[in-house]
Amino acid sequence: MVTRVSRPSDIHFLPAHEIRKMLDSRDLSSAELARSTLARIAEVDEELNAVLKTIEDGALAMADEADMRLRGSGPEPGPLTGIPVLVKDNMSTAGTETTAASKILSGYVPPFDAEVVSRLKDAGAVIVGKGNLDEFAMGSSNEHSAFGHVNNPWDTSRVPGGSSGGAAAAVAAGECAAALGSDTGGSIRQPAALCGVVGMKPTYGLVSRYGLIAFASSLDQIGPITRDVRDCADVLNAIASHDSKDSTSVAAPFEDFGEKLSNDLDGMRLGVPQEYLVEGIEPGVRSAFEESLEVLRSLGATIEETSLPLTDQALAVYYIIAPSEASANLSRYDGVKYGSAADDGLNAAEFSQHTRGEMFGDEVKRRILIGTYALSAGYYDAYYKKAQQVRTLIRQEFTEAFTRFDALVTPTSPSIAFKTGARMNDPLQMYLADVCTIPVNIAGLPGISVPAGFSEEMPVGLQVIGPQFGDPTVLQVAHAYEQATDWHRTHPPI
Amino acid sequence: MESLTDDEVRYVARLANLHLTDEEVGKYRDQLTGILAHVQSLQEIDTSGVEPTGHATESTTVLRGDASEQPLEREEVLGNAPAVSGEFIRVRAVLD
Numbered sequence: 266m267v268t269r270v271s272r273p274s275d276i277h278f279l280p281a282h283e284i285r286k287m288l289d290s291r292d293l294s295s296a297e298l299a300r301s302t303l304a305r306i307a308e309v310d311e312e313l314n315a316v317l318k319t320i321e322d323g324a325l326a327m328a329d330e331a332d333m334r335l336r337g338s339g340p341e342p343g344p345l346t347g348i349p350v351l352v353k354d355n356m357s358t359a360g361t362e363t364t365a366a367s368k369i370l371s372g373y374v375p376p377f378d379a380e381v382v383s384r385l386k387d388a389g390a391v392i393v394g395k396g397n398l399d400e401f402a403m404g405s406s407n408e409h410s411a412f413g414h415v416n417n418p419w420d421t422s423r424v425p426g427g428s429s430g431g432a433a434a435a436v437a438a439g440e441c442a443a444a445l446g447s448d449t450g451g452s453i454r455q456p457a458a459l460c461g462v463v464g465m466k467p468t469y470g471l472v473s474r475y476g477l478i479a480f481a482s483s484l485d486q487i488g489p490i491t492r493d494v495r496d497c498a499d500v501l502n503a504i505a506s507h508d509s510k511d512s513t514s515v516a517a518p519f520e521d522f523g524e525k526l527s528n529d530l531d532g533m534r535l536g537v538p539q540e541y542l543v544e545g546i547e548p549g550v551r552s553a554f555e556e557s558l559e560v561l562r563s564l565g566a567t568i569e570e571t572s573l574p575l576t577d578q579a580l581a582v583y584y585i586i587a588p589s590e591a592s593a594n595l596s597r598y599d600g601v602k603y604g605s606a607a608d609d610g611l612n613a614a615e616f617s618q619h620t621r622g623e624m625f626g627d628e629v630k631r632r633i634l635i636g637t638y639a640l641s642a643g644y645y646d647a648y649y650k651k652a653q654q655v656r657t658l659i660r661q662e663f664t665e666a667f668t669r670f671d672a673l674v675t676p677t678s679p680s681i682a683f684k685t686g687a688r689m690n691d692p693l694q695m696y697l698a699d700v701c702t703i704p705v706n707i708a709g710l711p712g713i714s715v716p717a718g719f720s721e722e723m724p725v726g727l728q729v730i731g732p733q734f735g736d737p738t739v740l741q742v743a744h745a746y747e748q749a750t751d752w753h754r755t756h757p758p759i
Numbered sequence: 760m761e762s763l764t765d766d767e768v769r770y771v772a773r774l775a776n777l778h779l780t781d782e783e784v785g786k787y788r789d790q791l792t793g794i795l796a797h798v799q800s801l802q803e804i805d806t807s808g809v810e811p812t813g814h815a816t817e818s819t820t821v822l823r824g825d826a827s828e829q830p831l832e833r834e835e836v837l838g839n840a841p842a843v844s845g846e847f848i849r850v851r852a853v854l855d
Binding site for chain 2: 372373374376377468469470483509512513515575577578580581582584585592596599600601602603604605606611612613615616617618619621622623625630631633634635637638641647648650651652653654655656657658660692693707708709710733
């Protein structure tokens with residue numbers, strides 16, 4: 266097993282819980298850490314473009330407040346107190362421009378915080394900036410940002426994955442200790458895998474979507490991108506809640522996301538759905554995955570092949586449901602209430618058509634058109650309703666599998682990070698990047714990606730999928746695997 | 760499945776309140792045709808009697824307490840509008 270050189274003394278690459286110990290022992294203050302994190306962003310982000318905006322004054326003020334809490338005044342400090350966090354730029358930050366990487370929201374300054382942002386602030390986290398993304402979170406490579414693509418810190422000629430590409434690249438490159446992403450079809454897990462960090466989409470509903478700029482409401486879910494699984498559980502504990510401002514949010518039926526974290530998997534029954542290993546998987550990804558199965562076995566898990574025959578159909582279901590919901594959600598952008606507008610001299614109808622035509626990017630227009638077509642008179646039953654019915658069958662298939670298995674394990678992505686530009690002219694090929702992650706959103710399940718080795722010197726991710734509200738089990742499997750390997754301690758040469 | 764026509768793309772764009780250039784119409788005609796052909800595979804699945812899923816998790820409607828809350832200030836809301844006139848958002852004339 267290859268173990269890369271790591272520089273554990275460099276605070277920018279430490280997991281948050283280790284940084285937190287340094288803050289506790291007064292080896293470091295949160296203010297020093299915030300300044301050094303902002304300096305790190307200034308140093309490396311010209312090359313990466315992972316951070317759309319830093320929040321310097323706000324971060325330093327939050328860091329001072331965190332230092333007070335750490336010294337015993339104010340509310341009891343928690344695991345995130347004083348920790349620098351980046352928030353994907355589709356989550357509203359009061360007083361700080363929030364664009365979802367779209368020209369149509371250029372200049373938009375939300376008057377309120379997203380619920381997750383309020384909860385991070387309550388936890389004492391230091392929000393250092395906003396992460397780049399594919400416009401409105403639509404994409405798998407972060408090439409669809411109106412403000413420039415993001416480069417992968419392991420090889421800057423490659424994409425970081427998407428749509429939370431900025432958040433994943435920033436965690437990998439030491440520009441923050443943790444980040445929040447959003448995941449509609451893999452947008453947390455796929456970039457986490459391609460950048461060599463941990464990313465988790467919790468069970469649908471566990472994290473409030475209030476203040477998240479909506480893409481596909483029945484699939485969207487916010488989650489953490491972190492350096493290790495312990496940090497992932499800590500961030501989830503801070504952000505998960507029932508929220509009266511999001512009617513789809515639910516209280517977790519467990520106390521602590523990290524309640525099952527341990528170093529062995531005795532008696533754990535893991536299934537490997539064969540459909541995730543066939544078409545198009547790169548040999549290097551497959552062999553890294555097979556090695557990770559050996560590690561899981563050595564920890565006491567039983568591993569059995571299984572079959573989820575509808576896996577192939579999940580992509581088709583997704584590419585009807587997600588654009589349909591997006592076409593409705595994005596109808597609010599008309600140049601009247603907020604954001605940017607077309608030039609004057611047009612009547613009311615032309616004005617909003619031109620605003621949308623000029624301000625939306627190529628992928629967003631493509632999805633609005635697919636969704637509008639699928640929802641239009643005469644096609645609704647054949648597309649949207651049909652997709653929702655197959656969605657039911659996919660859910661049932663997972664439910665049946667979880668009567669036999671505690672969790673499923675798969676590769677997170679069939680390929681390593683591809684070269685920037687390689688798939689830009691072929692939307693279908695781009696969509697296939699999410700083939701292993703999409704079924705999890707369709708069924709509302711928890712899924713995590715943990716670093717699981719390298720192929721062609723680029724990171725590969727292992728995905729663990731659990732039943733609804735099986736989030737602690739998913740974290741348990743990921744944690745035991747991680748602790749038995751060194752992959753999470755490697756970092757890019759940037 | 761047959762290829763979409765330019766007129767169908769223009770019709771859908773009008774429904775979506777989206778202005779497209781002629782060049783875009785041609786590009787999206789071809790790409791949408793490809794994507795719609797890909798999702799045709801769903802038609803082969805027997806879904807007779809299957810209930811559609813709107814949301815993947817069970818949820819029931821919960822009503823919050825009937826208590827008043829502080830709304831946003833008018834200035835904060837107007838501050839984001841591209842065109843404002845006094846206390847109002849300015850829009851284009853709908854009727855000539």
